[in-house]
Amino acid sequence: MIEKMEIEKENCCGCQACADVCPANAIQMYADEEGFWYPKTESAVCTNCGLCEKVCPVKDSGRKDGEELYLGAQAKDDAIRYASSSGGIFPLLAQAVLKRRGVVYGAGYDSGMAVLHKRAEDRKQLETIKRTKYVQSNLKGIYREIQEELERNRWVLFCGTPCQAQALRLFLNGKDAKLLLVDLVCYGVGSPGIWKDYVTYLERRYKGKLQSFFFRDKRNRDHGRTRSFAVEGKEVVNALYRDTYCRMYFANYNIRPSCFHCGFCRIQRSSDFTIGDFWGVESIRPDFDDGMGTSLVIAHTEKAKDFWKDVEKDTRWFACKKEDILQPRLMGPVKAAKHRKLFMELYRRLPFSVFEKLVGCGK
Numbered sequence: 319m320i321e322k323m324e325i326e327k328e329n330c331c332g333c334q335a336c337a338d339v340c341p342a343n344a345i346q347m348y349a350d351e352e353g354f355w356y357p358k359t360e361s362a363v364c365t366n367c368g369l370c371e372k373v374c375p376v377k378d379s380g381r382k383d384g385e386e387l388y389l390g391a392q393a394k395d396d397a398i399r400y401a402s403s404s405g406g407i408f409p410l411l412a413q414a415v416l417k418r419r420g421v422v423y424g425a426g427y428d429s430g431m432a433v434l435h436k437r438a439e440d441r442k443q444l445e446t447i448k449r450t451k452y453v454q455s456n457l458k459g460i461y462r463e464i465q466e467e468l469e470r471n472r473w474v475l476f477c478g479t480p481c482q483a484q485a486l487r488l489f490l491n492g493k494d495a496k497l498l499l500v501d502l503v504c505y506g507v508g509s510p511g512i513w514k515d516y517v518t519y520l521e522r523r524y525k526g527k528l529q530s531f532f533f534r535d536k537r538n539r540d541h542g543r544t545r546s547f548a549v550e551g552k553e554v555v556n557a558l559y560r561d562t563y564c565r566m567y568f569a570n571y572n573i574r575p576s577c578f579h580c581g582f583c584r585i586q587r588s589s590d591f592t593i594g595d596f597w598g599v600e601s602i603r604p605d606f607d608d609g610m611g612t613s614l615v616i617a618h619t620e621k622a623k624d625f626w627k628d629v630e631k632d633t634r635w636f637a638c639k640k641e642d643i644l645q646p647r648l649m650g651p652v653k654a655a656k657h658r659k660l661f662m663e664l665y666r667r668l669p670f671s672v673f674e675k676l677v678g679c680g681k
């Protein structure tokens with residue numbers, strides 16, 4: 319069974335399915351010194367049932383070959399696209415599920431700006447789970463909740479990283495006829511602990527409560543290379559590369575160790591849809607390249623192709639070949655920064671404001 323000391327960090331993606339599935343409640347998650355969650359089993363409580371191993375997406379990444387459909391797509395309604403990180407395909411799929419009186423799960427913020435998965439039952443709640451957050455999302459309790467919704471015979475859409483999606487697939491163990499499983503092309507997940515420190519730092523610096531944070535703001539029609547946030551009603555807008563947290567993320571410092579060994583950086587998945595940014599759209603369909611986002615959509619299953627018929631009318635789209643959609647994160651995982659270890663050591667020792675200047679992110 320999973321013991322704290324047995325876990326090799328590169329072999330744990332922090333999806334939390336093992337903690338959720340444990341019938342004895344013997345597994346708790348704890349944050350390590352880098353701010354990532356890992357499971358810890360209380361041996362005295364564990365009954366050795368083995369369920370925790372069965373739901374682990376690192377052990378079973380669910381590789382499946384299918385008749386994939388490859389598409390480039392944008393929501394026709396620019397307001398929908400503007401309020402999303404890519405081409406706005408997630409909200410359209412979500413609306414299709416809500417129309418069937420279903421429920422949608424995605425990543426949002428809590429009142430302290432921690433990233434966690436939440437449910438949406440209507441369009442207003444859907445607003446709170448749109449847009450990319452480059453922070454690992456907390457799925458505590460979500461697997462069980464989704465299982466219960468499916469048992470009530472409701473449609474459920476879940477959108478998350480490919481490891482979270484595969485963990486859900488394993489958790490449900492085939493009882494998922496009304497689940498629409500959507501996973502993301504994923505660069506890697508950032509540390510929730512470092513994000514928390516960053517939130518605290520911003521709140522001190524700007525003297526108030528952080529109310530919103532958009533990693534990929536589209537106001538400059540620059541493919542979301544702007545980030546914005548608001549503290550006490552005051553908005554701060556900068557280029558994405560000027561943001562300290564985002565610089566750490568895109569330099570591969572604060573990414574989870576398992577992401578550097580990710581087995582999901584490929585086309586074959588066990589999800590219904592994979593969605594991401596359509597890299598290179600300017601070469602194959604320059605007419606789609608307006609700086610406001612085009613989604614890459616891979617429909618893996620018949621269920622996905624059926625849902626696509628529902629949303630197709632609300633999109634501008636084109637079909638393409640597999641070669642057209644291949645981007646780095648569909649071919650292999652990201653590489654750790656050369657000095658990641660040193661980065662983490664310094665991070666632990668220095669106050670955020672000093673550290674920020676040292677890694678060249680400060681003003």
Ligand SMILES: Cc1cc2nc3c(=O)[nH]c(=O)nc-3n(C[C@H](O)[C@H](O)[C@H](O)COP(=O)(O)OP(=O)(O)OC[C@H]3O[C@@H](n4cnc5c(N)ncnc54)[C@H](O)[C@@H]3O)c2cc1C
Pocket residue numbers: 401402403404405406407408409423424425426433447448449450451452453454455477478479502503504505506507508593594595596597611613614645647
């Ligand atoms: C950590 C991360 C890394 C990514 N890396 C790439 C990449 O390398 N290449 C690429 O093409 N696309 C990547 N994406 C996907 C891309 O940024 C968009 O999220 C995706 O194209 C969907 O956009 P949309 O406009 O359809 O919907 P949006 O409205 O932008 O919806 C985004 C969806 O992602 C979910 N989500 C947001 N943050 C998280 C999170 N932290 N954990 C789990 N789910 C989350 C939301 O709940 C929502 O369902 C990444 C996304 C994330 C979260």
